[in-house]
Amino acid sequence: MLIHTHNLTKIYRTEEVETTALNQISLEIEEGEFVSIMGPSGCGKSTLLNILGLLDSASEGSFAFMGTEINGLNEKQRARMRKGNIGFVFQSFNLIDELTVFENVELPLIYLKMTAKERRERVHEMLEYLQIMHRVNHFPQQLSGGQQQRVAVARALVTRPKLILADEPTGNLDSENSNEVMKILTELNEAGTTVIMVTHSEYDASFSRRIIRLLDGRVVAENKTVAV
Numbered sequence: 001m002l003i004h005t006h007n008l009t010k011i012y013r014t015e016e017v018e019t020t021a022l023n024q025i026s027l028e029i030e031e032g033e034f035v036s037i038m039g040p041s042g043c044g045k046s047t048l049l050n051i052l053g054l055l056d057s058a059s060e061g062s063f064a065f066m067g068t069e070i071n072g073l074n075e076k077q078r079a080r081m082r083k084g085n086i087g088f089v090f091q092s093f094n095l096i097d098e099l100t101v102f103e104n105v106e107l108p109l110i111y112l113k114m115t116a117k118e119r120r121e122r123v124h125e126m127l128e129y130l131q132i133m134h135r136v137n138h139f140p141q142q143l144s145g146g147q148q149q150r151v152a153v154a155r156a157l158v159t160r161p162k163l164i165l166a167d168e169p170t171g172n173l174d175s176e177n178s179n180e181v182m183k184i185l186t187e188l189n190e191a192g193t194t195v196i197m198v199t200h201s202e203y204d205a206s207f208s209r210r211i212i213r214l215l216d217g218r219v220v221a222e223n224k225t226v227a228v
Contacts, residue, residue, distance in 0.1 A: 002163065002194055003052060006083030007061035009091040010047055010217075011167055021047040023217040024061065029196065031162065034189040036225075037198045039214035045198040046167060048214070052196060053086055053165045054078040055091035066162070084112055087156030091168035093148045093156075095140040101127070102136045105154045112159060126154040129182065164188060166197040170204055182207045 022044045029035055035046050050056040051063065054070060057078070063070045065081060073081070081208075087094040088094075097102050102123055127133040130150045140148055149169065156164055166185060170178035176221040178201075186207050189195045197208060205211050206225055213221040 001028060001064070002031045002033075002066060003027065003065045005052075006063075007062065008048075008051065008058050008063055009058040009060040009200055010044070010051065011058070020217055022051070022058070025217075025219055027219070029194065029210065031194055032189070032192055034186070034208040034226040035197070035211065036208040036211045037196065037203075037214065038200070038205055038211055039220075041200075042062075043136060043214040045214055047217075049165055049167055049196065049198050054082045065176035084159045085162050087150055087159060087161040087164045089156045089166040089169045093140070093152045093172075094143075095148055095151060097140050098137055100137050101132065101143070101151050104151055105158050106139070108155060108159050122184065123154075126158045129157075130154050139157045144177075145173055146180065149173060149177065149181055150184075153181065157188070161193070163194045163196065166199075168196065168198060168200065170199070170201065178204070 005025055005027045008025040009020065012019045013023060021128055037048060046220055049057070052059055054065065058071055060070070066085070068081065070078065070081070097122060104121050105126060114122070124133065127136055130153060132147060132150045132154065135143060135147060140151070143151065144212060164185070169185070170181050172179065182204055185195050185197065197204070199205050208225060209221045210222065210224050212219055
């Protein structure tokens with residue numbers, strides 16, 4: 001079991017207000033699954049994704065990733081678990097404008113303390129795979145939205161993670177580039193990578209094999225999809 005949560009709850013507190021973002025979420029996600037998380041804005045989708053990605057911690061409940069209980073770990077320990085195991089793809093790309101395509105994709109490998117030769121080979125392999133090698137020395141602002149998202153996907157994949165977390169990965173793209181990103185995520189999943197995607201798009205969700213629907217911080221429905 002890659003991910004197991006039981007009664008996962010996230011509460012945001014201020015001096016005056018207490019807001020429950022997630023309310024007793026219990027999930028099981030096996031290695032190799034492709035799961036979509038859907039629901040209206042404010043229902044807790046991104047909060048759940050941040051916790052599953054070890055970027056945030058729950059207030060209550062349990063969360064095991066790769067057999068390790070995560071709740072109770074400090075940020076340094078969570079970062080160690082993230083490194084090399086989880087790749088992120090965001091709607092806003094989150095590329096660093098001052099770095100070239102090569103340097104953006106290379107960045108996660110520097111944290112893994114790979115040699116320069118290993119990093120170069122791995123980056124070139126990813127850029128070739130995603131057909132963006134011809135832009136290797138360009139900066140993000142010189143790329144189209146579709147090209148920027150390809151670079152973002154390359155950066156997420158370059159460490160060969162067990163899990164890809166995608167937060168509205170086609171939200172800023174036209175239909176042609178959206179289809180390309182969904183095709184890439186599908187191919188990755190078919191090659192064995194687990195994919196969890198937050199999306200508002202029923203069409204994008206149809207590429208996954210299971211849809212989990214949230215409302216007001218709770219799981220209200222779960223169903224398998226028919227292959228596209």
